[in-house]
Amino acid sequence: MGRVLPLDGCVGGDPQSQRVALVRASVPDDVEAGTLAGLFRLLGDVRRTKILYALLEAGELCVCDISAAVQVPEASVSQTMRLLRASGVVDNRREGRRVYYRLADAHVRMLLDVCREHTGHEGSR
Amino acid sequence: MGRVLPLDGCVGGDPQSQRVALVRASVPDDVEAGTLAGLFRLLGDVRRTKILYALLEAGELCVCDISAAVQVPEASVSQTMRLLRASGVVDNRREGRRVYYRLADAHVRMLLDVCREHTGHEGSR
DNA sequence: TCCTCATCTGCGTGGATCTTCAGATAACGT
DNA sequence: ACGTTATCTGAAGATCCACGCAGATGAGGA
Numbered sequence: 163m164g165r166v167l168p169l170d171g172c173v174g175g176d177p178q179s180q181r182v183a184l185v186r187a188s189v190p191d192d193v194e195a196g197t198l199a200g201l202f203r204l205l206g207d208v209r210r211t212k213i214l215y216a217l218l219e220a221g222e223l224c225v226c227d228i229s230a231a232v233q234v235p236e237a238s239v240s241q242t243m244r245l246l247r248a249s250g251v252v253d254n255r256r257e258g259r260r261v262y263y264r265l266a267d268a269h270v271r272m273l274l275d276v277c278r279e280h281t282g283h284e285g286s287r
Numbered sequence: 288m289g290r291v292l293p294l295d296g297c298v299g300g301d302p303q304s305q306r307v308a309l310v311r312a313s314v315p316d317d318v319e320a321g322t323l324a325g326l327f328r329l330l331g332d333v334r335r336t337k338i339l340y341a342l343l344e345a346g347e348l349c350v351c352d353i354s355a356a357v358q359v360p361e362a363s364v365s366q367t368m369r370l371l372r373a374s375g376v377v378d379n380r381r382e383g384r385r386v387y388y389r390l391a392d393a394h395v396r397m398l399l400d401v402c403r404e405h406t407g408h409e410g411s412r
Numbered sequence: 413t414c415c416t417c418a419t420c421t422g423c424g425t426g427g428a429t430c431t432t433c434a435g436a437t438a439a440c441g442t
Numbered sequence: 443a444c445g446t447t448a449t450c451t452g453a454a455g456a457t458c459c460a461c462g463c464a465g466a467t468g469a470g471g472a
Contacts, residue, residue, distance in 0.1 A: 185345045186356040199336040206328025220310045231311040269405035280394035
């Protein structure tokens with residue numbers, strides 16, 4: 163990792179210095195930031211995004227339905243779902259030979275909603 | 288891109304088929320999904336995450352302050368900020384030779400908050 | 413004008429990640 | 443028990459992106 167000079171730079175004894183120290187203390191450490199970033203990164207993929215919004219719409223879908231809905235090979239969908247499930251973004255339920263997936267909790271739904279609002283696409287439904 | 292058999296798979300004429308067709312119609316298309324995923328991916332990086340949470344705490348910081356707060360070389364911070372600004376995640380304001388950055392809007396703040404809640408770290412402050 | 417400081421930009425490399433193929437596993441109907 | 447269908451898994455190849463260095467730009471102060 164690169165070098166960061168401890169007390170160099172523009173914070174040279176002015177009031178900013180103390181304030182920055184406070185901020186620095188409150189910045190998430192590496193492991194927490196890793197967790198947070200990991201969640202966002204999980205959502206940061208076109209394929210996964212499509213699948214998640216499909217689940218947001220449908221509530222619950224099995225692998226082959228997802229495959230048909232987002233036009234992606236089933237094996238790929240399966241791989242993707244494993245990732246999402248491992249991180250607690252989705253839950254699954256087995257019914258016979260099918261496995262149904264759904265969004266795990268309200269937080270995930272909220273993230274998807276807020277993001278769509280930000281992007282400007284008012285989902286009326 | 289892989290092959291997806293149009294009417295193959297488990298949706299073979301059952302009621303699911305119609306429902307899946309509806310879902311499929313409501314799934315974001317490639318460009319919209321790209322935009323949505325792009326926003327999430329932007330947040331999906333440890334360094335950027337730290338910077339954004341620092342801004343969430345501080346409200347406004349210049350490049351060198353951010354550099355000190357998250358312990359990252361200024362050049363890297365600058366590059367990162369350019370990315371974030373290009374996507375409308377942060378705004379900036381010039382004051383003399385310094386450039387101050389802040390989170391662009393409430394949506395971004397909400398995303399950060401919701402994500403932190405989901406992760407389970409109740410930020411009391 | 414010259415010099416310093418804060419910030420920005422271009423480029424090359426390394427590492428992580430996505431994608432897909434091919435085969436394995438599990439569940440059901442007959 | 444057998445074959446079929448749905449899902450899962452492992453590995454390899456290709457792609458993408460973050461990172462840091464080195465130099466350029468812009469703004470102030472003397």
